[in-house]
Amino acid sequence: MDKKLTPPFVTHLAANEIFVFGSNLAGMHGGGAARIAYEKFGAEWGNGVGPQGQCYAIPTMQGPVETIKPYADEFIAYAKAHPEKQFLLTRVGCGIAGFTDEEIAPLFAEAITIENISIPEEWLSLL
Numbered sequence: 001m002d003k004k005l006t007p008p009f010v011t012h013l014a015a016n017e018i019f020v021f022g023s024n025l026a027g028m029h030g031g032g033a034a035r036i037a038y039e040k041f042g043a044e045w046g047n048g049v050g051p052q053g054q055c056y057a058i059p060t061m062q063g064p065v066e067t068i069k070p071y072a073d074e075f076i077a078y079a080k081a082h083p084e085k086q087f088l089l090t091r092v093g094c095g096i097a098g099f100t101d102e103e104i105a106p107l108f109a110e111a112i113t114i115e116n117i118s119i120p121e122e123w124l125s126l127l
Contacts, residue, residue: 004118006088013041013054018085020075022092023048023057032095051078060093065103068093072107079117091120101126 010019019041021033027048029038034057037043042053049057049071056078058071079087089111093099105126111117112127119127 006118022060024061060097
């Protein structure tokens with residue numbers, strides 16, 4: 001399967017691309033990919049969930065890995081409903097939140113089958 005991969009560092013977006021980043025529920029985008037989302041791609045301060053600007057926020061800092069699953073499912077449903085967009089899924093939860101790729105990638109297993117979701121290369125062998 002030829003799966004589109006999210007670049008390790010996203011520095012610009014095409015008009016139809018959406019930067020998918022790990023957030024916190026309070027939407028305090030102070031570091032990591034969340035800061036890039038806020039500074040470059042229109043993430044809204046105080047909004048920690050869902051579409052905003054040219055981004056999509058997935059909360060990853062509210063508790064154990066199981067608490068991320070509903071947000072991962074919401075994101076996948078949103079991406080399916082917006083096939084005209086290409087979603088660049090980053091390694092959400094694998095930076096400041098402190099989870100491993102092995103813990104987070106399985107939450108996004110369905111993403112590998114969805115044409116308009118790019119995944120991090122690190123997750124390719126885990127899905």
